[in-house]
Amino acid sequence: MVRAAVSTVTLAKSLGKPMYELDAGSGQQTGAPVEPATLDLLDIPAAAAARAFHSFDLSVYHLPSIERGYLADLRAAFAEANIELFQLLIDTGEVSNVDADERSAGIAHIKFWMEIAVELGARGVRYVPGDGEPTPETIRASGEAFRELFDFAVNLGLKPATENYRHFNMKSGDLLGVIEHSERDYGVIADFGNARGPDKYETLEAIMPRATSIHAWAEVDEKGDLISEDFQRCLTIARDNGFDGPIMLQSGYPVDVFERTREVWARVDEMRDEVRAVFGDALTNGA
Numbered sequence: 001m002v003r004a005a006v007s008t009v010t011l012a013k014s015l016g017k018p019m020y021e022l023d024a025g026s027g028q029q030t031g032a033p034v035e036p037a038t039l040d041l042l043d044i045p046a047a048a049a050a051r052a053f054h055s056f057d058l059s060v061y062h063l064p065s066i067e068r069g070y071l072a073d074l075r076a077a078f079a080e081a082n083i084e085l086f087q088l089l090i091d092t093g094e095v096s097n098v099d100a101d102e103r104s105a106g107i108a109h110i111k112f113w114m115e116i117a118v119e120l121g122a123r124g125v126r127y128v129p130g131d132g133e134p135t136p137e138t139i140r141a142s143g144e145a146f147r148e149l150f151d152f153a154v155n156l157g158l159k160p161a162t163e164n165y166r167h168f169n170m171k172s173g174d175l176l177g178v179i180e181h182s183e184r185d186y187g188v189i190a191d192f193g194n195a196r197g198p199d200k201y202e203t204l205e206a207i208m209p210r211a212t213s214i215h216a217w218a219e220v221d222e223k224g225d226l227i228s229e230d231f232q233r234c235l236t237i238a239r240d241n242g243f244d245g246p247i248m249l250q251s252g253y254p255v256d257v258f259e260r261t262r263e264v265w266a267r268v269d270e271m272r273d274e275v276r277a278v279f280g281d282a283l284t285n286g287a
Contacts, residue, residue: 002282004272005086005246006048007057009215013259014039019061022092022109029066042073045081051265054082055246057213058120059089060113071119078121086213086246087124087161087189088117094130095145096138096168106130107145114153124159126189131167134174142168143181150184161187161212164194164203172206179210186210190243192234193217193253204234208241213248218271220252224261226270228277235278247275 008015016033023030039047041064048056056078064070078085090113095106110127117125127149129142146162153160162169162179169175179186190211195203218231238247249271252258258267276283 001284002244002279003055003246003284004053004275005055005057005248006053006268007089007215007248007250008041008044008059008062009057009250010248010268011039011044011264012062014264015041015044015062018064020064021061022066022112029064031064042077045077045083049081049083051268055084055086055248057087057089057126057215057246057248058085058122059091060116061091063116066116068119071116075119075121085120085122087126088113088120088122090114090117090125090127091165093127094132095127095149096129096132096134096142098137098141103141103145107148110149111152114149114156114158117158118156122158124161124187125153126161126163128162128166129168129178134168134171134177138168139174139177140181142178143183146178146182146186147184150182150186159187159212160184161189163189163215164191164207165189170194172203175207176210187212189213189215190238191215191217192231193250195234196253201233201237204237205241208237208243211238211241211243211245213245214238214243215248215250216271216275217250218252218258218274220254220258222257224252224257226252226274228274231271231274232278235275239278239282249275 016035016037018033020029020031093106093110097103150160188210219227249268
């Protein structure tokens with residue numbers, strides 16, 4: 001079901017652009033917003049539902065606490081707003097190292113976040129090999145790690161996915177190579193923004209047949225106006241490859257221009273209109 005959706009990346013400015021990270025010593029999240037926040041994370045599900053969004057991605061970077069009481073409150077907020085937590089985005093962890101001990105530590109880190117995803121009631125999780133250099137050896141090592149992680153996720157009732165995100169997975173051939181070596185049926189997030197560059201459309205064409213969700217970034221001009229030709233071309237690649245899932249409306253590049261010239265929900269509405277122009281009646285869930 002093709003549906004417009006949002007994420008904590010979409011609403012990062014409203015959250016105060018926080019960057020929370022797991023402290024190894026305390027086992028808790030540390031960090032704080034760097035700008036004045038206008039929305040609390042617990043209030044975001046209701047705010048998204050009020051604008052006819054019913055699917056959501058949550059980044060671990062935007063999760064202020066992993067205490068069980070807080071996780072239960074956040075899960076309840078999604079349930080009460082009838083919002084599907086589509087994926088917990090596990091934005092940390094390195095599993096591409098050929099050293100078995102280093103790789104095992106990265107695997108354990110991602111498994112930890114998978115268990116948090118279960119407590120939140122997430123449908124799935126997304127993770128990547130990391131920022132290492134893709135070589136035949138590290139692709140093979142990443143594939144072995146992905147095999148173990150996939151099986152662990154499925155046993156928890158989660159749907160695993162990866163993305164053209166962070167250095168290792170930026171090129172479609174490397175990303176698909178990891179999946180091939182994993183011997184598992186991974187979903188893929190096709191990220192328009194991370195595909196930027198001269199090979200943008202070729203990258204999207206290569207990964208879109210496996211795409212289970214999209215992180216939709218638009219290019220904008222100096223006035224902050226969407227460059228429809230580029231955005232709709234990316235969306236058309238998705239449509240023509242039979243894409244059927246949530247399209248997370250993220251933001252535009254340059255981000256500071258788009259944020260400065262548009263209020264957050266106005267930005268989202270503009271992007272949703274572009275999605276509707278390409279997908280038409282196929283777009284559902286209040287879009």
